[in-house]
Amino acid sequence: MALYKLLRPLIHALDAETAHRATIAALGLLPPRALPQFAPSLASDIAGLAFPSPVGLAAGFDKDGEVPDAMLGLGFGFVEIGTITPRPQQGNPRPRLFRLVEDQAVINRLGFNNRGQAAALDRLGRRKRRGVVGVNIGANKDSADRIADYVTGVAAMAPVADYLAVNISSPNTPGLRNLQAGGELVELLGAISAARAAGGPPIFLKVAPDLERGDHERIVRAAIDAKIDALIVANTTVSRPPLLSRHGRESGGLSGAPLKPLALDALRLFRSASGGELPLIAVGGIASADDAWARIVAGASLVQLYSGLVYHGPGLARRIADGLAQRLEQRGMSSIAEAMGSG
Ligand SMILES: Cc1cc2nc3c(=O)[nH]c(=O)nc-3n(C[C@H](O)[C@H](O)[C@H](O)COP(=O)(O)O)c2cc1C
Numbered sequence: 001m002a003l004y005k006l007l008r009p010l011i012h013a014l015d016a017e018t019a020h021r022a023t024i025a026a027l028g029l030l031p032p033r034a035l036p037q038f039a040p041s042l043a044s045d046i047a048g049l050a051f052p053s054p055v056g057l058a059a060g061f062d063k064d065g066e067v068p069d070a071m072l073g074l075g076f077g078f079v080e081i082g083t084i085t086p087r088p089q090q091g092n093p094r095p096r097l098f099r100l101v102e103d104q105a106v107i108n109r110l111g112f113n114n115r116g117q118a119a120a121l122d123r124l125g126r127r128k129r130r131g132v133v134g135v136n137i138g139a140n141k142d143s144a145d146r147i148a149d150y151v152t153g154v155a156a157m158a159p160v161a162d163y164l165a166v167n168i169s170s171p172n173t174p175g176l177r178n179l180q181a182g183g184e185l186v187e188l189l190g191a192i193s194a195a196r197a198a199g200g201p202p203i204f205l206k207v208a209p210d211l212e213r214g215d216h217e218r219i220v221r222a223a224i225d226a227k228i229d230a231l232i233v234a235n236t237t238v239s240r241p242p243l244l245s246r247h248g249r250e251s252g253g254l255s256g257a258p259l260k261p262l263a264l265d266a267l268r269l270f271r272s273a274s275g276g277e278l279p280l281i282a283v284g285g286i287a288s289a290d291d292a293w294a295r296i297v298a299g300a301s302l303v304q305l306y307s308g309l310v311y312h313g314p315g316l317a318r319r320i321a322d323g324l325a326q327r328l329e330q331r332g333m334s335s336i337a338e339a340m341g342s343g
Pocket of ligand 1: 110256
């Protein structure tokens with residue numbers, strides 16, 4: 001943290017997207033490291049995968065799967081790369097990524113900029129498999145059949161993914177979130193189940209925090225019926241709680257501290273809708289062990305973060321993991337599973 005405090009003004013002197021590219025390039029230069037060790041109490045088995053720590057990297061940081069091993073080496077218990085679309089696409093015009101420093105937040109309207117499935121498949125295919133690396137899949141903006149894009153994604157990326165995350169909650173591809181609506185969701189999940197090969201990776205569904213009353217029950221029912229293995233709650237919000245930063249009115253998805261109460265509420269609603277039948281992965285505004293603990297006791301099996309890294313540096317995942325192990329010990333609990341939903 002001390003080193004990051006020193007470097008942060010330099011990194012923040014660059015525009016947010018240039019800083020991000022420089023960070024990925026620097027991470028790509030790190031020598032390979034052994035996977036970090038975690039307290040045994042942090043280990044858990046979710047959807048048949050062995051997670052050494054419940055603290056993961058959320059999608060969007062490593063869109064093309066350039067640095068999953070460096071991120072595991074920094075202390076993440078799992079890493080989700082993507083969103084990857086079938087064909088490469090540029091995303092929206094710049095500027096499209098904003099730091100809201102006074103709010104400890106980020107607004108992005110990147111629009112799934114990525115090099116496409118073939119490039120990701122090639123890159124991931126060449127890496128030595130270790131740790132838990134999930135692949136988040138999406139649809140191209142100009143696709144005539146978005147459901148077909150997810151089907152393609154499931155089939156193409158399964159061989160290199162420990163899990164697949166079906167992202168239908170990004171606010172930056174117009175109309176994408178309509179796939180969360182009744183009939184469309186059932187059709188999408190049906191097509192995905194049909195495309196799934198026996199013995200393939202588990203499939204998680206990533207949802208938005210901006211849902212209406214009744215949506216949570218409906219989504220849980222559709223997910224359970226289609227044998228989805230877990231829900232990721234949640235993506236960025238299109239809502240705008242009061243913000244201090246001059247960038248607060250930029251369009252796009254808001255993440256970081258102002259998303260925290262909304263994401264926690266959404267988690268609670270999904271927990272009460274699912275009654276523990278479907279594992280939940282909590283994401284949105286997590287920046288400390290207290291934040292992560294609050295999600296776990298509210299019913300999350302795992303947590304993820306992204307925006308917290310911008311303000312708290314690369315050691316954050318490790319610090320949160322250590323803080324969680326401490327909290328378990330203080331309460332005489334032997335595992336995260338024991339704490340899960342205990343609030
Ligand atoms: C710059 C940026 C890009 C993102 N890109 C994606 C993406 O491609 N796919 C996705 O599912 N979520 C994406 N997200 C959402 C995050 O995965 C996460 O759900 C959200 O930021 C809330 O977590 P946080 O507050 O810890 O950042 C992105 C978030 C940010 C800040």
